[in-house]
Amino acid sequence: MNNVDHPTIETLSDYVHGELSERDDAAVHAHLAGCSACAELHDIEARLGEVLRAHARAEERELPLGFEARIVDAAIASDASSATGWREAFAWLWRPAIAVPVAAALALAIYFGAGAVNPPLRSATIDATSYVESHTALAADMPFADSSALPVTFASEVSAR
Amino acid sequence: MAAPRKPDEPSSPQQVAFLEAAVAQYGKATYNFAFRLTRNEADARDLTQEAFIRVYRAWRSFKPGTSFLSWMYRIVTNLHRDELRRRKGRYQEEIPEDNEPQAFGTGRPLAENPIDDYVEAQMSEPVSKALAALAPEQRQIVVLADIEECSYQEIAEIVGCSIGTVRSRLHRARGQLRKLVNRYMKSSS
Numbered sequence A: 001m002n003n004v005d006h007p008t009i010e011t012l013s014d015y016v017h018g019e020l021s022e023r024d025d026a027a028v029h030a031h032l033a034g035c036s037a038c039a040e041l042h043d044i045e046a047r048l049g050e051v052l053r054a055h056a057r058a059e060e061r062e063l064p065l066g067f068e069a070r071i072v073d074a075a076i077a078s079d080a081s082s083a084t085g086w087r088e089a090f091a092w093l094w095r096p097a098i099a100v101p102v103a104a105a106l107a108l109a110i111y112f113g114a115g116a117v118n119p120p121l122r123s124a125t126i127d128a129t130s131y132v133e134s135h136t137a138l139a140a141d142m143p144f145a146d147s148s149a150l151p152v153t154f155a156s157e158v159s160a161r
Numbered sequence B: 001m002a003a004p005r006k007p008d009e010p011s012s013p014q015q016v017a018f019l020e021a022a023v024a025q026y027g028k029a030t031y032n033f034a035f036r037l038t039r040n041e042a043d044a045r046d047l048t049q050e051a052f053i054r055v056y057r058a059w060r061s062f063k064p065g066t067s068f069l070s071w072m073y074r075i076v077t078n079l080h081r082d083e084l085r086r087r088k089g090r091y092q093e094e095i096p097e098d099n100e101p102q103a104f105g106t107g108r109p110l111a112e113n114p115i116d117d118y119v120e121a122q123m124s125e126p127v128s129k130a131l132a133a134l135a136p137e138q139r140q141i142v143v144l145a146d147i148e149e150c151s152y153q154e155i156a157e158i159v160g161c162s163i164g165t166v167r168s169r170l171h172r173a174r175g176q177l178r179k180l181v182n183r184y185m186k187s188s189s
């Protein structure tokens, strides 16, 4: 890219988001210093992001009262209620349009002693790896590592800046 | 037909403690993220609750040392997408009812940035309306890229698409958003 080729609006957006390669980033940076038309477009792009973040800060919400406890109760209840997780994983089976023919097919299969059942039904024995796998979260006192991992910004951090 | 059996897995005190810690630490961020996607408090509550239920069930899958929030965003984004698909079957187009700007809560942190005051005074309503009018899939990308400030790589992982798709969707979404903000600015002045 040289000073004759003005960056596209897409390139300016990538630039604003810090998503250009080092070389392209430097080229755009140099171009903006000498081209007021592009500098203006860049400002509009940058401003859109600022406006969105300012708006998000302004409308940030506190959790509704008692909501945390409700979440925990709902999660425990969902676990305790008979096989909810599995019912959900096979939600499509319970839809009448599917459940009726499936039940009919199953009845026929039992009646005729057919060994082979439809693959979807066999998948009812789907692996429960995530339930069985041993893993380190059990042992961790403070398992969350957002302070040190991905630089994902979240609202409560934004307001603290 | 006999219901499939769930593996014998009673909830352990560690599992509950994990959930409680997650809710305490990330409940608000998750709820605000869900609100930004849905533009609707009731939907945001449902989405948040459902997301933490997933966390509770899949807590063994979480790897300590990785970003919890990134995982959470992924769960919320997936649930939101599923919900949109489900609703699309029923409604031709989703237009949120309560897309009017909300009264600011008392717990709101004070604006520290001059642009905050400016936005609040001049642009809050147009931006709010424009975000609400944006197609949900576009809003998702804008929220992740511009509000949560995720990298294209992170967004690709959260949404489950390529970086190229993130880039092109973001460009389209921002173009549309610019148009909408301008339109609502004009109509309000």
Ligand SMILES: [Zn+2]
Binding pocket: A005, A006, A007, A031, A035, A036, A037, A038, A039
């Ligand atoms: Zn130029």
